[in-house]
Amino acid sequence: MATRSILRSARLQCTRHISSSSVRCHDIVKLTSASADEMSHFNALASSWWDVNGPQRILHKMNFLRMDYINEMVKGHIKLNDNVVDDEDKVYIPPYSLDLLPKSIRTRIQQEQSARRDEILSQKKLKALDVGCGGGILAESLARLKYISSVKGIDLSTDVLEAAKLHQKLDPELSEKLQYELTAIEDLPKDEKYDLVTCFEMLEHVQYPAQVLSEVFDRVAVGGWVVLSTINRDPISWFTTIFMGEHLLRIVPVGTHTLEKYIDQQEIRNWVEGSPYQDQFAVVNARGCAYIPAYGWKFTSSADVGNYFMAIQRVK
Amino acid sequence: MFPLRRFLATTAKPLLQDVVIVGGGPAGLSLLAALKNSPTTKHLKCTLVEALKLQPVRDFGEDPPENFHNRIISLTPKSVQFMQEKSGSWDYLHQDRVKFYDNMVAYDSQDSDARIHFDASNVILDLGALSQIAAMCEVVHIQASLLQKIDALNEELPEEDQAVVIDEAKVVNIIAGNACDTIDAKSNPQTSLDWPVVTLSNGQVLQTRLLVGADGQNSPVRNYAEIESRGWSYDRFGVVGTLKLQFNDFRDIAWQRFLTTGPLAILPLPEDNATFVWSSTPELAEILVKVDEKIFPQLLNAAMTLDEVDLNYIYKMLKANPADMTVLEEIEWRTSLIPEEDLDEKFPVPISELMPGSRARFPLKFLHADTYIAPRVALVGDAAHTVHPLAGQGLNMGQTDVGLLVDALETGVDRGLDIGSTLVLEKYVATAWPNNHALMGVCDKLHKIFSTDAFPVVALRGLGLKSLNYFDVVKDIMVKAISGR
Numbered sequence: 001m002a003t004r005s006i007l008r009s010a011r012l013q014c015t016r017h018i019s020s021s022s023v024r025c026h027d028i029v030k031l032t033s034a035s036a037d038e039m040s041h042f043n044a045l046a047s048s049w050w051d052v053n054g055p056q057r058i059l060h061k062m063n064f065l066r067m068d069y070i071n072e073m074v075k076g077h078i079k080l081n082d083n084v085v086d087d088e089d090k091v092y093i094p095p096y097s098l099d100l101l102p103k104s105i106r107t108r109i110q111q112e113q114s115a116r117r118d119e120i121l122s123q124k125k126l127k128a129l130d131v132g133c134g135g136g137i138l139a140e141s142l143a144r145l146k147y148i149s150s151v152k153g154i155d156l157s158t159d160v161l162e163a164a165k166l167h168q169k170l171d172p173e174l175s176e177k178l179q180y181e182l183t184a185i186e187d188l189p190k191d192e193k194y195d196l197v198t199c200f201e202m203l204e205h206v207q208y209p210a211q212v213l214s215e216v217f218d219r220v221a222v223g224g225w226v227v228l229s230t231i232n233r234d235p236i237s238w239f240t241t242i243f244m245g246e247h248l249l250r251i252v253p254v255g256t257h258t259l260e261k262y263i264d265q266q267e268i269r270n271w272v273e274g275s276p277y278q279d280q281f282a283v284v285n286a287r288g289c290a291y292i293p294a295y296g297w298k299f300t301s302s303a304d305v306g307n308y309f310m311a312i313q314r315v316k
Numbered sequence: 317m318f319p320l321r322r323f324l325a326t327t328a329k330p331l332l333q334d335v336v337i338v339g340g341g342p343a344g345l346s347l348l349a350a351l352k353n354s355p356t357t358k359h360l361k362c363t364l365v366e367a368l369k370l371q372p373v374r375d376f377g378e379d380p381p382e383n384f385h386n387r388i389i390s391l392t393p394k395s396v397q398f399m400q401e402k403s404g405s406w407d408y409l410h411q412d413r414v415k416f417y418d419n420m421v422a423y424d425s426q427d428s429d430a431r432i433h434f435d436a437s438n439v440i441l442d443l444g445a446l447s448q449i450a451a452m453c454e455v456v457h458i459q460a461s462l463l464q465k466i467d468a469l470n471e472e473l474p475e476e477d478q479a480v481v482i483d484e485a486k487v488v489n490i491i492a493g494n495a496c497d498t499i500d501a502k503s504n505p506q507t508s509l510d511w512p513v514v515t516l517s518n519g520q521v522l523q524t525r526l527l528v529g530a531d532g533q534n535s536p537v538r539n540y541a542e543i544e545s546r547g548w549s550y551d552r553f554g555v556v557g558t559l560k561l562q563f564n565d566f567r568d569i570a571w572q573r574f575l576t577t578g579p580l581a582i583l584p585l586p587e588d589n590a591t592f593v594w595s596s597t598p599e600l601a602e603i604l605v606k607v608d609e610k611i612f613p614q615l616l617n618a619a620m621t622l623d624e625v626d627l628n629y630i631y632k633m634l635k636a637n638p639a640d641m642t643v644l645e646e647i648e649w650r651t652s653l654i655p656e657e658d659l660d661e662k663f664p665v666p667i668s669e670l671m672p673g674s675r676a677r678f679p680l681k682f683l684h685a686d687t688y689i690a691p692r693v694a695l696v697g698d699a700a701h702t703v704h705p706l707a708g709q710g711l712n713m714g715q716t717d718v719g720l721l722v723d724a725l726e727t728g729v730d731r732g733l734d735i736g737s738t739l740v741l742e743k744y745v746a747t748a749w750p751n752n753h754a755l756m757g758v759c760d761k762l763h764k765i766f767s768t769d770a771f772p773v774v775a776l777r778g779l780g781l782k783s784l785n786y787f788d789v790v791k792d793i794m795v796k797a798i799s800g801r
């Protein structure tokens with residue numbers, strides 16, 4: 001028995017070795033891909049991706065806001081009383097701001113609404129795709145949500161995906177819901193539709209962002225969401241993300257951003273409205289966010305300055 | 317046969333849990349109830365481990381004894397609110413064993429005209445309810461209500477989500493799972509769970525995403541996490557016990573007298589019951605626990621009314637002979653010199669009886685952990701801080717901790733984060749630590765002002781309590797500290 005298990009573990013190590021070295025082929029270079037020098041930059045970061053006190057701490061902290069934003073968009077747009085025929089069973093939605101109500105009543109209504117929301121979400125769970133998943137910071141978080149049924153994370157960098165897969169093993173809760181694939185978005189079959197496609201901090205790193213967006217749109221189910229984040233191409237962005245972030249505060253590794261690739265939020269809106277997708281997709285929301293040293297990330301009042309999140313829904 | 321079984325037991329895979337709570341005191345049980353009561357966290361797999369037997373606590377809940385237990389604490393309105401809204405255990409308390417009070421009188425031993433009277437009954441809270449200073453409640457009663465709430469929640473939860481309470485099992489060992497906080501994809505391809513592995517005295521092994529130390533002052537979890545706890549001993553002891561009054565006092569007042577040896581408080585319980593907390597020097601505490609149970613009530617009455625010169629004389633007699641019945645005459649005679657109406661109005665209702673065997677003594681300490689978190693570890697309650705009971709804050713601070721930890725975990729779950737990660741726990745320590753630190757500072761300062769016999773301070777204290785300025789400051793400190801506002 002003992003010898004057999006030694007043999008088996010030796011064989012396991014062996015196959016692991018072979019498979020990992022065969023996977024670690026060259027990173028795939030694709031039409032929608034990040035440029036070669038950026039690719040090697042991310043490979044170098046892969047090993048420290050999950051050190052929450054390391055170079056990616058700022059991304060981990062930004063993930064708080066992303067998840068709040070995704071929750072708000074998905075949950076906030078559920079029709080609570082659809083398919084409810086009996087008026088008695090309808091949850092109360094006051095025609096004015098809840099803030100006007102006394103606290104105890106407000107809490108009751110909020111509890112009732114959120115219970116209904118959870119009920120609806122538990123009946124129809126969402127299938128998610130994270131494009132440019134990197135080390136899996138967002139993909140893991142999505143996979144832990146009760147209303148998500150499965151998450152696929154795709155990226156073009158072997159090393160970050162390896163970091164992502166290794167880290168996934170550290171949480172048994174993730175083993176069934178989360179899957180990573182080394183693939184470009186355009187290589188996923190078009191009939192594979194998702195209810196939520198996320199694309200965070202990636203568009204500013206690719207050469208043809210519009211191309212990536214159309215490939216993303218082609219894979220969204222009716223009623224589904226595209227949630228993305230990127231950075232406006234303005235002096236404030238340069239100042240906060242490149243100068244402050246990379247040089248002054250050293251919170252993001254130098255070389256992470258290049259200004260000419262930043263995309264204004266209005267450019268995305270214009271593109272959607274002038275594209276063949278204009279009837280099917282609607283930009284529902286855009287919101288700015290900023291990193292405030294010693295505080296962390298905070299939503300701002302303007303989506304036109306610095307980093308922003310955007311939520312686009314496929315309406316038909 | 318036997319060795320094989322042992323082999324199996326030690327190699328058996330540990331049971332995986334989301335949260336393991338060590339300690340079934342008020343803090344640990346509150347956390348378990350609050351987690352299972354929250355729609356956001358109720359699906360987490362939670363196990364609580366307690367070294368002592370919990371059956372007596374359950375029995376108390378089912379059929380409480382007539383006499384009051386001697387570990388009684390005052391619950392701030394904030395803790396009451398936590399029990400109503402978060403842990404949901406408030407409804408399981410026998411309301412006739414809980415005593416709210418809305419008046420507080422504090423006075424000085426050097427000059428009984430130097431007094432503070434705070435009346436909360438005319439302060440209206442925003443909800444429109446009459447305001448209270450605090451509620452007196454037995455610690456075991458709080459634990460019993462929490463156990464009942466947990467049982468009730470379990471009945472509604474699917475089996476796999478039910479909370480597990482393991483008692484009569486001590487945590488004997490905690491080790492890190494294969495720790496690898498930083499994953500280096502190249503040099504460390506083999507990963508296994510970095511979750512702490514907890515071994516119990518009954519042989520069970522649990523491996524947990526988050527380990528919570530609610531395990532009291534000498535917290536084994538705190539030691540495992542190598543979190544330093546700093547502080548000092550006050551060289552003072554607290555003596556507590558339960559009492560019968562000569563008659564029911566309808567005034568709902570908490571009384572506190574500042575003696576040079578430390579403050580003495582008489583706190584109301586339902587009907588003609590009361591409890592006392594007497595902070596004193598080690599020498600005096602030694603006398604206090606030995607004094608004959610028949611003499612003790614009169615000693616308390618004396619300590620609330622007589623001059624300290626008289627008291628010192630009485631202490632000396634009792635030190636020589638703790639059962640010296642002539643002390644009773646001595647006290648009676650000295651008390652007779654105080655005008656009757658003063659006795660009625662300025663002092664608590666006389667104590668008639670000490671409940672047999674209810675006296676206990678404990679050292680007063682100040683201990684505060686440097687932080688409440690480490691990767692996959694959080695501390696709550698006395699494991700995080702031990703405080704001078706002068707302002708009755710020990711248990712209340714633990715309730716606040718639990719509330720804030722649950723908030724942080726709820727946010728973590730909503731955001732799909734790993735709740736054992738410091739990314740989630742940082743919010744807890746950032747909100748809980750500074751407040752506790754400030755509150756502990758207040759308790760410590762109160763102690764330093766009121767527990768000294770160094771002449772200048774005593775003189776200042778006597779003077780000070782009378783002056784309006786000081787009156788307001790002290791009143792403010794006390795009321796804020798005691799009622800948690």
Ligand SMILES: Cc1cc2nc3c(=O)[nH]c(=O)nc-3n(C[C@H](O)[C@H](O)[C@H](O)COP(=O)(O)OP(=O)(O)OC[C@H]3O[C@@H](n4cnc5c(N)ncnc54)[C@H](O)[C@@H]3O)c2cc1C
Nearest residue numbers: 339341342343367389486487531532697698708709710711
């Ligand atoms: C005699 C006394 C009188 C007090 N009087 C007052 C008062 O008047 N007012 C006030 O506010 N506060 C008072 N306190 C303080 C108050 O009781 C505490 O603040 C409160 O009980 C703390 O609750 P806790 O749950 O954090 O810790 P505890 O109540 O100490 O509970 C810790 C639990 O952990 C268990 N445990 C420890 N190690 C292990 C292990 N290895 N495995 C399994 N289980 C373990 C213990 O058995 C215990 O049940 C008093 C304390 C004492 C000791």
Ligand SMILES: C[S@@+](CC[C@H](N)C(=O)[O-])C[C@H]1O[C@@H](n2cnc3c(N)ncnc32)[C@H](O)[C@@H]1O
Nearest residue numbers: 032033034132133134137155156157200201202
């Ligand atoms: C700044 S990281 C962001 C990672 C992740 N979305 C996050 O925010 O945590 C950008 C990632 O996009 C990946 N990437 C760049 N171009 C890509 C493409 N065309 N398809 C898929 N992934 C791409 C990179 O490999 C890198 O991991």
